């Protein structure tokens with residue numbers, strides 16, 4: 470038995486939840502911030518059999534992998550025109566940090 | 579040293595906290611959702627000596643074990659009378675999912 | 688690879704975050720309550736190489752170690768004058784509980 474601890478962006482959290490449920494994996498979600506990823510992320514705890522680890526890692530990768538995304542320009546607020554970028558810019562979104570831990574003992578009551 | 583990670587329903591969370599304190603165990607609680615149990619659960623982190631694991635598992639089982647409970651009928655809101663059940667129904671409540679992890683090193687500062 | 692799980696008082700949480708970032712360590716923070724420390728604490732998840740563990744433990748100790756602090760007297764509310772202490776008192780603040788877990792597998796997507 471392994472416990473997969475995965476930190477993903479809030480943006481990808483619902484999609485990952487849905488994909489895990491569709492594949493019969495059960496996850497507990499903890500609201501988290503900062504650190505491995507930019508502020509606003511979710512920490513998933515997923516308990517799986519040893520032979521399911523690579524399947525779950527594939528699901529996390531498919532749904533959360535870091536990618537570039539075009540972001541439309543936003544009009545500057547409060548006259549801070551210096552930092553205004555008048556064209557869409559590519560930003561990095563998504564990404565997942567995953568720790569797989571060995572489980573000594575697993576119980577369900 | 580072991581770290582016990584236990585996901586329990588919010589409903590049983592206070593009772594488990596009290597029972598752990600009464601037995602001199604200290605737990606950290608994290609608000610969590612979904613997954614192992616229906617929405618609204620609490621993840622307990624409990625650090626214990628190896629020989630205390632079975633005692634803590636007993637306490638979790640006694641306070642959180644899955645059981646059936648009679649729920650009184652609720653009058654339908656908004657006229658959704660189709661799904662109205664006019665007699666008490668048994669629902670499954672409680673339940674705990676527990677992972678015991680080995681601790682490499684433990685420190686208190 | 689190790690996963691350091693550290694529970695610290697909210698009071699020290701920002702200082703620890705800053706110190707970790709300054710030393711190029713990345714942490715995920717989870718809001719937590721009770722247990723190892725008095726109510727209102729933060730659980731840090733910090734993934735590090737095996738040889739970085741002692742450095743991170745030093746940083747946690749420096750920023751969160753339990754210490755005494757003088758607290759100014761507060762005027763009694765609601766006439767509960769019996770428990771009023773008219774001079775500053777020393778209270779214990781801070782403190783960290785740290786679990787170091789071995790990581791089986793680490794992935795970043």
Ligand code: NI
Nearest residue numbers: 470471571572
């Ligand atoms: Ni195993």
Ligand code: NI
Nearest residue numbers: 579580628681
């Ligand atoms: Ni041990």
Ligand code: NI
Nearest residue numbers: 688689737790
């Ligand atoms: Ni390692």
